[in-house]
Amino acid sequence: MRQATTPGWVRSLARVYPRDRLLTRPAELAPYESDALTAFRARPAAVVIPLTQEEVVETVRLCHREEVPFVARGSGTSLSGGSLPVEGGLVIALNRLNRILRLDPEERLAVVEPGVINLEVSHAAAPYGLYFAPDPSSQPVCTIGGNVAFNSGGAHCLKYGMTANHVLGLKVVLADGEVVRIGGESLEMVGPDLVGIFVGSEGLFGIALEITLRLLPRPEVYRTLLAAYQSLEVAGDAVAQVVAAGVLPGAIEIMDRLAIQAAEAAVAAGYPKEAAAILIVELEGEALEVEASFDRLRAVIEASGAYEIRVATDEADRARIWKGRKETFSAIGRLSTDYITGDGVVPRTRLGPALAEIERLSAQYGLRVANVFHAGDGNLHPLVLYDGRRPGELQRAEQLAGEVLRMCIRLGGSITGEHGVGMEKREYLTEMFGPDDIAVMRRLRRTMDPREIANRGKMFPA
Amino acid sequence: MILRPRTPEEVQEGVRSHSRVWLRGSGSKPALSPAPPDAVILDLSGLAGMLEYDPAEFTFSALAGTPVADVEALLAGHRQYLPFDAPFARGGATIGGAVAAGLAGPGRYRYGGVRDFVIGVQLVDGEGALIRGGGRVVKNAAGFDLPKLMVGSLGLLSALVALSFKVFPRPEAYATLRVDLPDLPAALAALVRLATSRFDLEALDLEPAGRLWVRLGGTAVPLRQRVEGVRAFVGGQAEVLEGPEEQRLWEDAREFTWVPTAVPLVKVPLTPKRIPGFDAALASVGAERRYSVGGNVAWVAWAEGLRLADLDHVLSAQGLSGLVVRGPLGRSALGTIAGAAFARRVKVALDPAGRFPPLPWDTTAPSASREAS
Numbered sequence: 001m002r003q004a005t006t007p008g009w010v011r012s013l014a015r016v017y018p019r020d021r022l023l024t025r026p027a028e029l030a031p032y033e034s035d036a037l038t039a040f041r042a043r044p045a046a047v048v049i050p051l052t053q054e055e056v057v058e059t060v061r062l063c064h065r066e067e068v069p070f071v072a073r074g075s076g077t078s079l080s081g082g083s084l085p086v087e088g089g090l091v092i093a094l095n096r097l098n099r100i101l102r103l104d105p106e107e108r109l110a111v112v113e114p115g116v117i118n119l120e121v122s123h124a125a126a127p128y129g130l131y132f133a134p135d136p137s138s139q140p141v142c143t144i145g146g147n148v149a150f151n152s153g154g155a156h157c158l159k160y161g162m163t164a165n166h167v168l169g170l171k172v173v174l175a176d177g178e179v180v181r182i183g184g185e186s187l188e189m190v191g192p193d194l195v196g197i198f199v200g201s202e203g204l205f206g207i208a209l210e211i212t213l214r215l216l217p218r219p220e221v222y223r224t225l226l227a228a229y230q231s232l233e234v235a236g237d238a239v240a241q242v243v244a245a246g247v248l249p250g251a252i253e254i255m256d257r258l259a260i261q262a263a264e265a266a267v268a269a270g271y272p273k274e275a276a277a278i279l280i281v282e283l284e285g286e287a288l289e290v291e292a293s294f295d296r297l298r299a300v301i302e303a304s305g306a307y308e309i310r311v312a313t314d315e316a317d318r319a320r321i322w323k324g325r326k327e328t329f330s331a332i333g334r335l336s337t338d339y340i341t342g343d344g345v346v347p348r349t350r351l352g353p354a355l356a357e358i359e360r361l362s363a364q365y366g367l368r369v370a371n372v373f374h375a376g377d378g379n380l381h382p383l384v385l386y387d388g389r390r391p392g393e394l395q396r397a398e399q400l401a402g403e404v405l406r407m408c409i410r411l412g413g414s415i416t417g418e419h420g421v422g423m424e425k426r427e428y429l430t431e432m433f434g435p436d437d438i439a440v441m442r443r444l445r446r447t448m449d450p451r452e453i454a455n456r457g458k459m460f461p462a
Numbered sequence: 463m464i465l466r467p468r469t470p471e472e473v474q475e476g477v478r479s480h481s482r483v484w485l486r487g488s489g490s491k492p493a494l495s496p497a498p499p500d501a502v503i504l505d506l507s508g509l510a511g512m513l514e515y516d517p518a519e520f521t522f523s524a525l526a527g528t529p530v531a532d533v534e535a536l537l538a539g540h541r542q543y544l545p546f547d548a549p550f551a552r553g554g555a556t557i558g559g560a561v562a563a564g565l566a567g568p569g570r571y572r573y574g575g576v577r578d579f580v581i582g583v584q585l586v587d588g589e590g591a592l593i594r595g596g597g598r599v600v601k602n603a604a605g606f607d608l609p610k611l612m613v614g615s616l617g618l619l620s621a622l623v624a625l626s627f628k629v630f631p632r633p634e635a636y637a638t639l640r641v642d643l644p645d646l647p648a649a650l651a652a653l654v655r656l657a658t659s660r661f662d663l664e665a666l667d668l669e670p671a672g673r674l675w676v677r678l679g680g681t682a683v684p685l686r687q688r689v690e691g692v693r694a695f696v697g698g699q700a701e702v703l704e705g706p707e708e709q710r711l712w713e714d715a716r717e718f719t720w721v722p723t724a725v726p727l728v729k730v731p732l733t734p735k736r737i738p739g740f741d742a743a744l745a746s747v748g749a750e751r752r753y754s755v756g757g758n759v760a761w762v763a764w765a766e767g768l769r770l771a772d773l774d775h776v777l778s779a780q781g782l783s784g785l786v787v788r789g790p791l792g793r794s795a796l797g798t799i800a801g802a803a804f805a806r807r808v809k810v811a812l813d814p815a816g817r818f819p820p821l822p823w824d825t826t827a828p829s830a831s832r833e834a835s
Contacts, residue, residue: 106654107733129658151603158600164607165578174804182801186731187758189564189614190783191823192808193577194801196610200603220660244518246541246631285662288684288691296681345599349518377601414602421604432604436591440812441606447807459605 009066010046013090016058023047032073032091036138037081039340039394040423044071044085049093053113053171053209059092060207061177069456072207074115074143077136079341080422082150082202086456092207094145100124101210108215109168109185114145114208118152121213130215133160136418137326148208151200153418155251155325158376159284160216162418164199169212172198174205175449185212197444202420203455205448219284222250223294224318227306228275232256232359232371235277236351238304239375242281243348245300247293250284252376256355258335259328259372259383266331269324272308279306279375280321328372329383336368336385338394340401343419344408348378357407358382365400367393379417380404406431421459430461464503470584470592470623476504477621478590483817485617487527487559490550493726494563494616496791504621506558513624514598517542520629521598523582526558526622533557543632545573545664547716549787558622564614565729565787567716568665568677570755573630576613582626583609588813592623600628611808616794618819619812633679636664637689638708642699643672646741650757652696654734657756661692667715668753670741677712718788720750721763726770726789728796730760730782743776764789770796799823 006024013022023029024046033041050056063070069089076083085091098115105128110121118139121132135154136142142152148170153162160166169183183195198205229235235254242252255263255278260271271278281297283290301309312318332339346354355371358380362369373381382404386397405415405428415421415428430438442460446452467473477483484497488507497503510527517540524533530544530551537543547567548560561583566575573579582596585608595608612622643649649672656666656676665677676696678688693700703711714720721727732740734757744751750763762784764773770786770793777784777797784796802824809821 104735105658107735108658109733129660151607153601153603159573161574161578162601162603164610165574169800172804174807178803180801180804182804184731184800185733187570187755188566188575188729188731189800190729190731190785190795190797191564191799191801191821192615192619192805193564193610193613194804194808196577196607196613197808198804199610200607217658217660219662240518243520248631286660286680286688286691288688289662289680292681292684345597345601347516347519347521347599349516374601378599379601412597413599414597414604416603417599417601418603425604429605432597433594437594437605440587440591440593440595440608443811443814444606444808447811 007045009062009068012062012066013046013048013059016055017048021049032085032093035076035078035081035083037079037084037422037424040081040084042085042087044091045088047091047093049096051096053097056092056097056207056209057173057177057179060173060175063090063453064176064451067451067453069453071455072145072149072203074146075141077138077142078146078150078422079343079419080416080424082420082422082458083146084423089456094143105130107185110213110215112144112211112213114143114148114211116144118142118144118147125215129218131218132213133166133216134163137329144211144213145208148199148211149201149203150420151418153374153379155253155374157374158252159248159250164196166214167195167199167211168214170195170198170208171210172206172208175451175454183212187214200420202422202459204445204459206454221287221290222282222284222318223290224280224282224312224321225297225301226271226310226321227279227301228272228308229277229279229306230275232277232355233352234305235279236355236375238279238301238306239351240349241300241304242297243376245296247283247297249281249297249376251280251282253280253325254278254371254373254375255325255328256371258368258370259332262331262335262370263324263328265334267323267327269320271324280325325372332370332383332385336387338386338388340384340397342380342382342384342401342404343416344380344405344413345417346378346380346408346411346413348376350411351375351378354380354407354411358404361400361403365396367397367400369400374417377417378413380408402428423458426459426461429459464505466505466508468508470586473504473506473509473586473621473623474590474592477586477588477817481817484819485621487556488529488554490553490555490559491563491787493786493789493791493794496794506621507556509623512536521581521600521626522629523598523624523626524557525624527556530555530557530560537629538632541632542629544579544627545630546570546575546579549716549718552713552717557625561612561625562615562617562622563787566755568667568712568754571666572662572664577610579627580609580613580625581628583612583622584624585612585620585622587620588815588817596626598626618821619809620818633664635682635685636677636679636708637685638703638711639676639689639693639696640701640703641674641676641696643674646671646738648672649674650734650737652698653757656696657734659695661695665712666756668757670745670751718761720752723788725766726764727787728762728764728773729785729787730762730777731758732760732782733758736780736782740780740782743780795823
């Protein structure tokens with residue numbers, strides 16, 4: 001293990017933080033070396049655990065002064081390596097900056113600190129019949145700060161959008177230490193949408209200290225339908241038919257055979273095990289309207305080639321369907337210890353061909369690929385299974401995942417729908433955008449962070 | 463001098479060859495393009511036309527000067543729509559102007575505003591480079607979200623060349639409840655109850671003192687029954703409107719037919735709790751006003767005899783901001799506008815040479831030192 005002499009800036013931090021909130025010993029640092037993209041690891045020189053916004057601001061100012069690269073981190077659930085530390089840099093762990101500062105049901109908003117867990121916002125809002133809409137699969141653990149940095153999505157983005165669509169205002173400390181409030185409490189604003197550009201900036205501008213979130217009233221009813229198909233491509237085509245029929249579901253999800261098997265083994269969700277693919281479609285809203293739309297939806301699904309259709313009978317049944325879906329990522333671990341979680345987007349009308357191409361690539365590379373994804377948004381999540389102990393297999397898996405991303409670009413889509421660019425897709429950003437596009441993004445980055453210390457090394461190619 | 467580019471390249475050329483450039487679209491919101499008499503104006507209204515529209519995809523891309531009305535007519539043929547009701551569509555508003563102005567009509571209430579539907583942008587930055595941000599798919603987290611940044615950017619950061627939007631299926635039928643309550647507090651209380659209820663409303667406007675406009679939309683068959691549900695919930699004196707009359711009502715709201723064109727029209731973002739204090743100030747000078755989007759925006763008709771400076775004072779005193787959409791040229795931003803320090807940095811990144819007009823609310827001299835050490 002590397003045993004460098006303690007940098008001067010770590011000694012400066014010791015004047016701000018007590019010993020138990022300034023971690024420097026290898027054993028203390030180990031949990032911070034990686035996030036949910038475990039293929040990458042880096043050892044920071046130190047981790048600090050601020051309890052107040054003032055401590056964060058002081059830390060950022062110190063980092064700017066001493067030119068110390070820092071990474072703000074919540075629960076470390078990033079699938080793109082977004083919270084990977086900089087080797088020898090600082091990690092600012094925000095989990096304990098986790099107060100819900102205000103919850104105003106009449107204004108339908110909550111003001112929270114970045115370490116608040118996503119699901120806790122909905123729990124706090126539940127007594128008022130409200131909830132926070134973005135629902136990434138990691139929502140029982142991931143933090144709002146991370147959701148803001150990476151513009152997190154989830155299964156229910158189709159109707160109400162991603163995190164960016166639910167953030168009204170922010171108090172941020174920019175990477176050079178200036179504290180700024182942007183946005184406000186209203187749904188509307190005057191002047192450029194500054195909140196809009198901060199959300200999804202992957203930590204490259206600075207750190208959100210306070211986040212004003214929009215809350216929505218909980219729908220009166222949900223109606224959840226599960227349809228089984230004998231072909232993945234037919235399931236993909238069914239999505240376009242549902243969208244074209246003019247019903248607007250809250251969520252449309254697809255899982256393929258491998259994903260179904262993994263989910264069944266893990267949580268026994270009651271999925272049809274022999275299906276090549278299942279489609280989960282959920283309507284939400286006023287009971288009368290949902291019932292009327294549901295009849296139409298059912299007719300579309302029946303005509304789409306589904307061989308079995310099930311409708312959730314009650315809330316427990318619905319919860320079981322979603323539990324299987326949301327735990328598939330971790331359940332895949334039962335099939336293979338190693339896998340890459342892909343994330344790309346294609347136009348919704350191209351889902352069928354895109355899935356056929358993924359099947360072809362899987363056969364060509366001799367690697368299993370499980371598909372579980374937000375079909376209504378065209379947001380693919382191919383999980384590429386590999387065995388890291390076999391020489392060259394990780395590289396082959398990465399190549400396959402890369403070919404999927406190039407296909408997304410070719411079909412007019414995107415290299416990421418919700419996981420962000422992070423470490424993982426830096427090289428692909430330049431395939432999706434031209435040099436001038438990247439140049440403007442870099443200029444934006446440098447006006448916020450002239451020394452490029454905030455989440456250094458992420459998003460842009462090295 | 464007015465330049466009328468027909469292609470993105472001509473926009474680039476226009477920006478590169480002048481040191482100061484003002485932008486305008488169709489001019490439907492004249493107070494937002496207040497070019498001085500000797501200015502070089504890039505009129506983008508000729509940069510018009512649909513680039514891509516596949517109805518099955520529920521997205522479209524069009525050049526920035528494309529009239530909102532043309533887009534809506536095309537979408538309507540496929541039972542689709544842009545739910546945020548871009549104002550002044552009848553007055554010639556373009557999609558680029560709708561984004562740059564960042565305005566939304568009553569329909570914003572249901573699914574969100576311009577920021578929630580714009581998914582891609584092509585723009586010419588202050589250096590004359592043609593830049594792409596976002597894309598053409600409904601979900602996208604690649605790179606910084608330039609399309610959102612352009613919403614409300616007022617031609618201060620870039621010249622918009624083309625835009626992509628997602629669209630939604632249009633409700634089959636609409637109905638509106640006109641609810642009359644005794645006074646503002648009663649109407650506000652009802653508004654808040656509705657906004658936190660499980661009713662899915664298309665629009666929720668308040669016309670002082672006590673009138674609420676509640677719009678529902680959806681599948682035709684259960685609509686009447688849903689309306690009755692809302693009527694029972696809200697109480698008060700309620701009348702149901704349907705058909706062409708109902709449709710005209712909301713078109714008029716979106717076109718601001720209640721405000722004479724000579725009277726300054728000001729947008730003021732706020733929240734329901736800020737309404738009583740603000741309304742008292744407006745009532746005391748006799749300014750007409752309407753609260754839209756569930757009490758998230760006030761539209762103020764600042765009558766001819768009144769000075770905008772006085773509204774500026776009211777807004778500043780109450781910590782609110784205002785945008786003059788129609789009215790005397792030269793004064794578009796009022797009150798307290800958040801995030802000037804952040805906006806200044808964005809401006810430097812996108813328009814380093816300052817070819818586009820300066821941020822009107824940024825009173826700090828460019829040379830002033832920042833707080834950063």
